[in-house]
Amino acid sequence: MTTVLECRALTRTYPGDVQALVDVGLEVAAGEFVAILGRSGSGKSTLLNLLGTLDRPTSGSVLIDGVDVTTMSDRELSGVRAQKIGFVFQQFHLSPLVSVLDNVAEGLLYAGVRHAERRRRAAVVLERLGLGHRLSYRPHLLSGGERQRVAIARAVVGDPAVLLADEPTGNLDSVNSAAVVALLRELAVTGTAVVVITHDHEVAAAMGRQIELRDGRVVTNAAAGPR
Amino acid sequence: MSRLAGTDLVRLAGRGARGHPVRFLLSALGIGIGVAAMVAVAGITQSSKAELSNLLEALGTNVLKVYPTADLRGRPSMLPRTAAPMLGSIGPVTAVSGLTVLQSEAAYRSPYVPSGQTSSVLVTSVSTDLLATLRGQVADGHWFTATEQRYPAVVLGWAAARRLGVDAPGLRLWMHQQWWVVVGVLRPLPLAPELDSSVLVGGSAAQDYLGADGTLSAVYLRVPEDQLGPVERVVPPTASPEHPELVGVSRPSDALAAKLVADATLNRLLLGLAAIGLLVGGIGVSNTMIIAALERRPEIGLRRALGATRGQIAAQFLAESLVMATAGGVLGVLLGDLVTVVYAQVQGWPLSLPLWVSGAAVLLTVLVGAVAGLYPAVKACRVPPTEALSST
Numbered sequence: 001m002t003t004v005l006e007c008r009a010l011t012r013t014y015p016g017d018v019q020a021l022v023d024v025g026l027e028v029a030a031g032e033f034v035a036i037l038g039r040s041g042s043g044k045s046t047l048l049n050l051l052g053t054l055d056r057p058t059s060g061s062v063l064i065d066g067v068d069v070t071t072m073s074d075r076e077l078s079g080v081r082a083q084k085i086g087f088v089f090q091q092f093h094l095s096p097l098v099s100v101l102d103n104v105a106e107g108l109l110y111a112g113v114r115h116a117e118r119r120r121r122a123a124v125v126l127e128r129l130g131l132g133h134r135l136s137y138r139p140h141l142l143s144g145g146e147r148q149r150v151a152i153a154r155a156v157v158g159d160p161a162v163l164l165a166d167e168p169t170g171n172l173d174s175v176n177s178a179a180v181v182a183l184l185r186e187l188a189v190t191g192t193a194v195v196v197i198t199h200d201h202e203v204a205a206a207m208g209r210q211i212e213l214r215d216g217r218v219v220t221n222a223a224a225g226p227r
Numbered sequence: 228m229s230r231l232a233g234t235d236l237v238r239l240a241g242r243g244a245r246g247h248p249v250r251f252l253l254s255a256l257g258i259g260i261g262v263a264a265m266v267a268v269a270g271i272t273q274s275s276k277a278e279l280s281n282l283l284e285a286l287g288t289n290v291l292k293v294y295p296t297a298d299l300r301g302r303p304s305m306l307p308r309t310a311a312p313m314l315g316s317i318g319p320v321t322a323v324s325g326l327t328v329l330q331s332e333a334a335y336r337s338p339y340v341p342s343g344q345t346s347s348v349l350v351t352s353v354s355t356d357l358l359a360t361l362r363g364q365v366a367d368g369h370w371f372t373a374t375e376q377r378y379p380a381v382v383l384g385w386a387a388a389r390r391l392g393v394d395a396p397g398l399r400l401w402m403h404q405q406w407w408v409v410v411g412v413l414r415p416l417p418l419a420p421e422l423d424s425s426v427l428v429g430g431s432a433a434q435d436y437l438g439a440d441g442t443l444s445a446v447y448l449r450v451p452e453d454q455l456g457p458v459e460r461v462v463p464p465t466a467s468p469e470h471p472e473l474v475g476v477s478r479p480s481d482a483l484a485a486k487l488v489a490d491a492t493l494n495r496l497l498l499g500l501a502a503i504g505l506l507v508g509g510i511g512v513s514n515t516m517i518i519a520a521l522e523r524r525p526e527i528g529l530r531r532a533l534g535a536t537r538g539q540i541a542a543q544f545l546a547e548s549l550v551m552a553t554a555g556g557v558l559g560v561l562l563g564d565l566v567t568v569v570y571a572q573v574q575g576w577p578l579s580l581p582l583w584v585s586g587a588a589v590l591l592t593v594l595v596g597a598v599a600g601l602y603p604a605v606k607a608c609r610v611p612p613t614e615a616l617s618s619t
């Protein structure tokens with residue numbers, strides 16, 4: 001499998017000499033389903049921000065689809081995010097002002113896709129994720145599980161190479177968690193590299209590989225569990 | 228990177244408005260009130276100008292007033308009785324009408340009013356063609372007929388009728404130990420405002436009943452516009468061959484024309500005040516957008532994560548500010564135009580709503596919106612992309 005996401009000797013030091021991430025190197029191939037584990041404060045979100053080009057490393061480099069993004073301008077990084085990376089957040093970040101369909105279509109807004117085409121593709125993705133009956137709903141009328149699926153639809157509507165999720169099941173009960181994890185696995189099967197932060201070992205066990213962080217360092221990086 | 232389409236920006240800006248409709252409306256209203264004031268001042272000015280120039284058009288600017296000036300010792304003088312026919316014989320003059328203020332006369336509602344309580348109303352004898360020369364109009368009743376000007380009949384100036392409490396012709400006034408019947412009341416005479424507060428008496432009646440000697444306090448002439456200069460020069464020796472130095476000439480329409488200019492100063496002041504209102508409205512919009520930029524950090528972070536550039540975030544906030552200000556501008560123009568329409572209606576003026584005023588007002592609010600949105604837009608686009616995750 002081709003490597004789509006890679007980091008080398010990644011270090012992030014926050015002001016006040018907080019070493020949030022120290023010398024982290026890892027590779028994720030297309031179609032891989034990877035869990036990032038670790039206690040609170042171990043550097044998981046910091047790593048995800050760096051892998052997703054939302055933040056810049058103190059040293060080291062990040063390669064997406066084989067391209068080093070560390071030296072790119074802010075504008076170029078925006079383009080990388082619009083074209084190659086999808087994000088899923090713990091608290092969904094859906095707009096209550098527009099429909100489910102328009103929330104998902106927003107995922108293509110900055111990729112230069114025209115309005116009608118954005119909505120058409122959003123409808124296709126929502127249909128595929130089993131939310132075809134919710135297109136015109138406002139997000140707040142949906143259950144938490146459905147909302148997270150809408151957020152996932154928004155993340156993948158642009159068909160990104162990499163999907164990054166920070167505690168996507170953090171606000172969900174176990175039934176909805178399982179459904180969301182199953183959905184993410186399906187996306188991995190179709191060729192997306194899926195990286196999920198979780199501190200739930202049960203959730204992590206369902207994934208193809210577990211990377212564990214402790215004090216900003218990788219302590220485990222092993223394939224385990226059913227794949 | 229790909230730029231946002233204009234329609235996408237409008238859509239995003241509209242969503243900002245829907246997110247906080249009350250806040251949006253109040254901020255827009257702030258701009259709207261300033262704009263309404265500006266548009267109303269401009270509209271009312273234009274309408275009153277239109278009214279004045281209509282009036283000048285109707286009255287003509289080709290009337291000359293000939294009057295006696297005080298002599299060297301400061302005593303008031305009179306024009307000789309021959310002045311009117313002599314002035315009428317000047318070639319280009321098309322109409323001549325003389326009048327005499329009868330200083331010793333006074334008019335009363337009844338014989339029992341103590342003499343001296345004259346309600347500051349003058350008695351003036353006029354020639355019967357005066358109304359035509361001044362293009363005056365009768366409000367009620369009629370002007371002197373050929374017979375009435377020889378009998379004890381009077382026509383009241385507009386203000387004189389009010390001061391004497393005469394609201395309709397047919398009433399009588401007590402003057403020079405006898406009754407005089409009121410046959411008409413005039414509308415205001417803009418070319419001879421001194422007659423508005425006069426009781427007018429026919430020339431023959433003034434001589435027969437009041438013993439007037441026929442000397443004149445003023446003569447009004449109508450002259451073709453292009454002959455005004457030459458005529459003006461020959462007026463003094465013609466009116467008073469013996470004392471041409473005691474003859475003054477003026478052009479009554481000049482006072483009306485001057486009003487057109489004089490109003491401009493006040494209007495500039497009012498426009499200035501309205502502009503301050505607009506400025507305050509702009510500060511309100513800016514404030515609202517700064518609050519939005521602070522409140523919506525997670526949304527901004529999300530958009531950056533979805534691939535928005537700093538420029539696109541700035542454009543979104545700028546667009547919201549523009550939509551807010553422009554909505555206020557349109558509201559203000561409608562409000563200002565409405566005020567103008569109502570005001571002109573009440574004043575009985577012709578309505579003048581120049582399109583450029585409304586257009587300029589809306590353009591101005593677009594400018595205000597752009598300036599007001601600048602700082603909030605910069606603030607918003609500086610929110611780091613990690614903001615979406617950091618609230619986890």
Ligand SMILES: Nc1ncnc2c1ncn2[C@@H]1O[C@H](COP(=O)(O)OP(=O)(O)O)[C@@H](O)[C@H]1O
Nearest residue numbers: 014015018020039040041042043044045046047
């Ligand atoms: N913006 C920041 N400024 C300073 N310190 C930070 C910042 N973000 C995170 N940290 C610190 O870095 C460490 C790792 O944080 P984080 O990556 O959020 O961990 P996790 O997501 O695993 O809980 C923590 O000690 C945290 O306090």
Ligand SMILES: [Mg+2]
Nearest residue numbers: 044045046619
């Ligand atoms: Mg975290």
